[in-house]
Amino acid sequence: MRNIVILISGSGSNMAAIVRAAEQGRWGQGLNARVAAVLSNRADAQGLDLARDLGIATQVLDHKTFASREAFDAALMAEIDRYAPALVVLAGFVRILTPGFVARYAGRLLNIHPSLLPAFPGLNTHQRAIDAGCRFAGATVHQVTAELDHGAILAQAVVPVLLNDTAESLAARVLTQEHWIYPQAVAEFLAQSPMRSNRG
C-alpha cells in the first residue's frame, strides 16, 4: 500500500475531500494508496479533528517551538519519513518550505493554490483577482518546486467572478471546485507513477 501524507494548517476541507475520495473507492483498487497521516503546524487547526474523525493518524509540530525554519523543516521531514510516503500533499499548509524540504520530496510533492496560476501567486488571491477586474478565477494543483507557486500545473478549475463578489464569496466558490480537482489530480498523479513505492 502506498502512503500519502497530507500537511494542513487550517480547516482541512481539501484533506477531507482527498481522504473521502480514497475511502469511497473512487480511485479504484489499482492505485493502492491511502492517506496514512495528517500533519499540522498548528495545534488549533480544525482539520485535525476532521482527520481524527476520519480515522487518520494526526501529529502537530508547532513551528513556533523551533529555533529556525530549517530546524522546523528537519523535524517535519523526520515525521513525514516515518510513513515513507509515495506522495506528500500540501492542503492549506501555510508555511514557506526550505529548499532542502522541497528537494527531499521532489517529484512527489503537490500543492493546491487558490488562483489560476501563473496569475496571483502568493497571498490574498481572491481580493487581488477582484481588484484586477478578472471575470474568472479558480484554483490550481501543481507540483512544488523551490520557487513559490511556480511548479508544473497538474489541474485547474475555473469559476466566474460575479458582480457583487467579496473575497469571501469568491473563495467559497473556488473552494467547492478545489474539492473536486485535488482528489482527482492526486489520483491521476498516482496512476501515472504506478511503480512508485513508498520511499524512505
Ligand code: GAR
Ligand atoms: C484552500 O483554499 C487552498 O487553496 C488554500 O488554502 C485553503 C485551505 O482550505 N491554500 C493556499 O492558500 C496555499 N497558498 P482547507 O484547509 O479547507 O483545505
